[in-house]
Amino acid sequence: MGLPNVFNTGRTGMIASKAAIATTGHNIANTNTEGFSRQRVLTSAETPRNSAGMQSLIGNGTAISRVERINDEYVEKQVRNGARDLSHMEEKDLVLRQTEDVFNEMNGDGLNRLISRFFNEFRKLSNEPDNEAVRQSVRESSQAMVNDFHRIRREVEAVREHIDARLEGYSKEINSLAEQVKDLNMQIKTAELAGGSPNDLLDKRDQAMKKLGSYMEMSVHKDGGGSFVVDVKGVGPLVVGPMAEKFSVFRSKADDQGKPEAAFDVQSTSHANSLVTHQIKGGKLGALLEVRDKTLSTILDRLDELAYNISDSVNSIHQQGFTRHGVQGVEFFGHMGGKERASEFIQLSDAVRDSVNNIAAAAQPDSPGDNRIAIAISGLQSEKFMNEGKATMDDFYNSIVSDVGVAASKNRSGMNQQKDIMTQLNKIRDQISGVSIDEETANLMQFQHMFDASAKVIQVADEMLKTVLDMRR
Amino acid sequence: MRVTQHTNFDTIRDSIHRSKSRMEGLQQQSATLRKLNTPSDDPIGAAKVLEIRTDKVNNDQFQMNTRMAETFLENTDHIIGELADIVVRAKEIALGQASGASSNEGTRLGVAEEVTQLFQQAVATANRRIGDRYLLGGFKTQRPPVDPEGRYTGDDGQTMVEIAKDVFISSNVPGVEVFNTHPKSSNDGRSVYSPNTLGRGPASEGAMDGELAYENVNVFDEIQNLRIALLTGDLDGVRNTLDRFDQVHSKLVACRAKVGSRLQGLQSTSQALERHNVTNAQLGSVLEDADMAQVVSDLTKEETVFKSALASSQRLIQPTLLDFLK
Numbered sequence: 089m090g091l092p093n094v095f096n097t098g099r100t101g102m103i104a105s106k107a108a109i110a111t112t113g114h115n116i117a118n119t120n121t122e123g124f125s126r127q128r129v130l131t132s133a134e135t136p137r138n139s140a141g142m143q144s145l146i147g148n149g150t151a152i153s154r155v156e157r158i159n160d161e162y163v164e165k166q167v168r169n170g171a172r173d174l175s176h177m178e179e180k181d182l183v184l185r186q187t188e189d190v191f192n193e194m195n196g197d198g199l200n201r202l203i204s205r206f207f208n209e210f211r212k213l214s215n216e217p218d219n220e221a222v223r224q225s226v227r228e229s230s231q232a233m234v235n236d237f238h239r240i241r242r243e244v245e246a247v248r249e250h251i252d253a254r255l256e257g258y259s260k261e262i263n264s265l266a267e268q269v270k271d272l273n274m275q276i277k278t279a280e281l282a283g284g285s286p287n288d289l290l291d292k293r294d295q296a297m298k299k300l301g302s303y304m305e306m307s308v309h310k311d312g313g314g315s316f317v318v319d320v321k322g323v324g325p326l327v328v329g330p331m332a333e334k335f336s337v338f339r340s341k342a343d344d345q346g347k348p349e350a351a352f353d354v355q356s357t358s359h360a361n362s363l364v365t366h367q368i369k370g371g372k373l374g375a376l377l378e379v380r381d382k383t384l385s386t387i388l389d390r391l392d393e394l395a396y397n398i399s400d401s402v403n404s405i406h407q408q409g410f411t412r413h414g415v416q417g418v419e420f421f422g423h424m425g426g427k428e429r430a431s432e433f434i435q436l437s438d439a440v441r442d443s444v445n446n447i448a449a450a451a452q453p454d455s456p457g458d459n460r461i462a463i464a465i466s467g468l469q470s471e472k473f474m475n476e477g478k479a480t481m482d483d484f485y486n487s488i489v490s491d492v493g494v495a496a497s498k499n500r501s502g503m504n505q506q507k508d509i510m511t512q513l514n515k516i517r518d519q520i521s522g523v524s525i526d527e528e529t530a531n532l533m534q535f536q537h538m539f540d541a542s543a544k545v546i547q548v549a550d551e552m553l554k555t556v557l558d559m560r561r
Numbered sequence: 562m563r564v565t566q567h568t569n570f571d572t573i574r575d576s577i578h579r580s581k582s583r584m585e586g587l588q589q590q591s592a593t594l595r596k597l598n599t600p601s602d603d604p605i606g607a608a609k610v611l612e613i614r615t616d617k618v619n620n621d622q623f624q625m626n627t628r629m630a631e632t633f634l635e636n637t638d639h640i641i642g643e644l645a646d647i648v649v650r651a652k653e654i655a656l657g658q659a660s661g662a663s664s665n666e667g668t669r670l671g672v673a674e675e676v677t678q679l680f681q682q683a684v685a686t687a688n689r690r691i692g693d694r695y696l697l698g699g700f701k702t703q704r705p706p707v708d709p710e711g712r713y714t715g716d717d718g719q720t721m722v723e724i725a726k727d728v729f730i731s732s733n734v735p736g737v738e739v740f741n742t743h744p745k746s747s748n749d750g751r752s753v754y755s756p757n758t759l760g761r762g763p764a765s766e767g768a769m770d771g772e773l774a775y776e777n778v779n780v781f782d783e784i785q786n787l788r789i790a791l792l793t794g795d796l797d798g799v800r801n802t803l804d805r806f807d808q809v810h811s812k813l814v815a816c817r818a819k820v821g822s823r824l825q826g827l828q829s830t831s832q833a834l835e836r837h838n839v840t841n842a843q844l845g846s847v848l849e850d851a852d853m854a855q856v857v858s859d860l861t862k863e864e865t866v867f868k869s870a871l872a873s874s875q876r877l878i879q880p881t882l883l884d885f886l887k
Contacts, residue, residue: 119566119567120567184601188599188600188601189599191600192599193600193611194595194597194598194599194600194607194610194849195593195595195598200611200614200615201615201618203615204614204615204618204619205618207619208618208621208622211619211622211623211626211722211723212622212625212626214626214720214721214722214723215625215626215629215630215732216629216694217702217720218693218694218702218703219692219694450700452700452718454701455699455700455701455716455718456700456701456702456703457694457698457699457700457701457702457703457733458700458718458720459720459721459722460721463721463722463723463729466723467723467727469619470726482611482612483612485611486611486612489600489607489608489611490600490604490605490608491604492600492601492604493599493600493601493602493604493607493608494601494604496599496601497601497602497603497604500601511571511575514571515568515571518565518567518568518571519562519563519564519565519568520563522563522565522566522567522568523565523567524563524564524566525566525881525882525883526881526882527563527565529881529882529883529886530882
């Protein structure tokens with residue numbers, strides 16, 4: 089074995105330590121990069137060349153075999169699923185909070201108070217059926233109640249529109265992320281074919297996949313070539329090899345699964361009949377669709393039912409009564425065909441709007457002191473004709489408020505739990521893949537010493553060579 | 562376990578967030594003095610609170626109704642009392658003129674004038690109103706229930722008002738019940754003294770004897786009877802009115818008793834409502850109001866937690882290995 093070989097051995101050490109120091113630097117530089125996995129240089133001992141029939145094999149130094157990223161695929165998957173569930177709940181929380189605000193009566197006036205006021209005005213009227221001022225106030229309070237029905241309807245619709253706007257934005261983000269995953273798939277494949285290990289691209293793809301996975305439930309597996317194949321549950325493939333499917337939204341008619349009129353339907357190029365609104369589960373999209381088509385639709389249906397019942401029951405009594413002009417059969421609320429959108433269409437009848445004398449308090453004509461109709465109407469407040477005779481109108485409305493509260497608080501406690509889970513999962517991921525500056529500093533010193541020592545080897549070899557050359561003088 | 566800078570900072574951020582959000586919640590409670598700020602804070606409690614508020618609004622209205630009914634009934638009581646006084650005075654006059662010994666045509670004509678006054682006073686009293694509402698007209702509250710001839714023009718409508726949930730009380734007494742001793746036996750009690758019997762005087766009495774128990778006596782008719790008897794010098798007629806005035810008077814007293822018992826009923830219901838309101842307010846307070854002692858002590862505790870989180874973070878963040886490699 090020749091002396092120059094020792095030079096070479098020292099050189100490999102220097103190269104390896106330089107690579108390790110560069111990688112350490114890369115790690116430190118990316119300490120705060122989201123989704124980054126720490127990397128390390130794997131070296132292997134250079135196998136001795138079996139030359140000149142030497143018996144003892146002396147090593148040839150070191151070689152960099154590859155740079156690997158430290159990453160656990162299983163943990164990544166857990167983080168991805170955890171993030172999806174958390175996004176689902178956060179998204180739901182956001183829109184449920186808005187919905188709750190619509191019904192928040194804890195700090196002021198709301199429909200509950202206005203409904204009791206409505207009935208109490210009829211009680212007032214029963215005291216003084218002949219008093220014009222009381223009639224005015226009956227009409228005014230009825231109008232206030234009607235207005236509040238309209239307000240709630242309008243505000244819930246506004247939440248729906250907000251949801252639709254988000255759906256539209258999200259479908260674009262999904263497309264762009266799917267595109268990213270597809271592109272990264274191809275870049276990674278190219279890099280791997282060239283024999284490298286594209287760690288940073290892998291991190292990027294994991295990161296993009298994590299974001300993409302937060303929109304809905306999807307499954308991911310690797311094909312033979314190491315590319316991600318993404319399947320959306322119940323819908324179909326989203327990314328396969330060099331192909332990424334597209335999501336889009338369009339306005340359509342109401343359907344029988346709670347989707348409101350003119351709200352967005354979601355379609356995907358990957359599904360046979362392209363309509364996937366009700367197939368999407370979980371994630372942000374799932375949360376939005378669930379709240380829009382289930383929670384809000386149910387709320388509005390019940391609100392409609394309430395508005396219709398108030399209007400219908402008050403009318404049926406009011407029509408039996410006589411107005412101040414002795415006319416029978418006048419409606420108090422404008423006629424409505426049915427429950428459909430009743431909270432939007434509920435309105436005082438033209439007659440009552442024209443003159444308060446058209447409010448019927450009397451059960452017989454020409455009896456200004458007769459208050460029997462007013463009493464009968466105020467009695468509706470405690471009559472159980474909602475929910476097939478199980479609830480009064482008050483109960484019915486209160487249960488809407490409390491159901492909104494239950495939905496929001498259930499989701500919030502789930503969300504807080506999920507946050508804890510995510511914290512834990514992120515810690516686990518960080519334990520494996522995160523960069524510790526202390527550790528990297530220690531590594532830095534270690535590799536620096538190695539660099540110094542390798543240089544020393546060359547220096548020693550140089551001195552040895554000098555000694556050998558000096559021998560001839 | 563590998564603990565990285567990320568883990569450190571995440572833990573710090575996390576504990577600060579947690580502590581801050583708990584403090585925020587407590588802060589909101591102490592600022593509003595309420596623990597129930599949105600339905601999701603306590604959905605079941607929120608529904609209960611709404612129920613209590615409805616109850617409160619209704620009770621307030623019931624109390625208002627009670628007060629209105631009280632006013633109406635008290636005024637009705639005054640009217641009936643005054644009518645009773647008038648009847649008493651009429652009877653005194655009748656008594657004074659009943660025997661030929663104490664009366665002659667001159668005195669009779671003199672007091673007849675007073676009886677005319679009494680009649681008009683009775684009509685005016687019966688037509689008294691509060692605001693623009695005639696009290697004794699039944700449902701016919703917008704016109705005088707008794708015309709100048711003493712005929713009742715109202716009906717027998719009872720204005721029921723709700724003074725507690727599903728408890729109704731009549732806030733008026735229809736005139737027909739007040740003016741007549743047996744309103745049912747005569748169509749709203751009008752004119753026992755019909756023009757046909759006008760000239761016959763005592764002769765008609767025999768025919769009525771048999772059904773005396775069911776005979777209806779009307780206040781206005783009776784005063785009118787007295788006046789006519791005085792004017793015509795019909796002493797039998799004057800004597801006849803004595804017993805009938807007694808009947809009318811006892812009827813009026815009975816009416817007052819009825820009104821009085823209604824007023825008593827109103828008061829006890831009103832007290833029950835007050836008690837109900839207090840109970841409701843207590844329950845509402847338990848559900849809605851923040852326990853300030855608890856909130857303040859929690860807040861102090863949270864502040865300590867927050868400070869110690871910050872202090873430990875300070876220690877955790879500062880040193881790295883780099884500080885010791887020099």
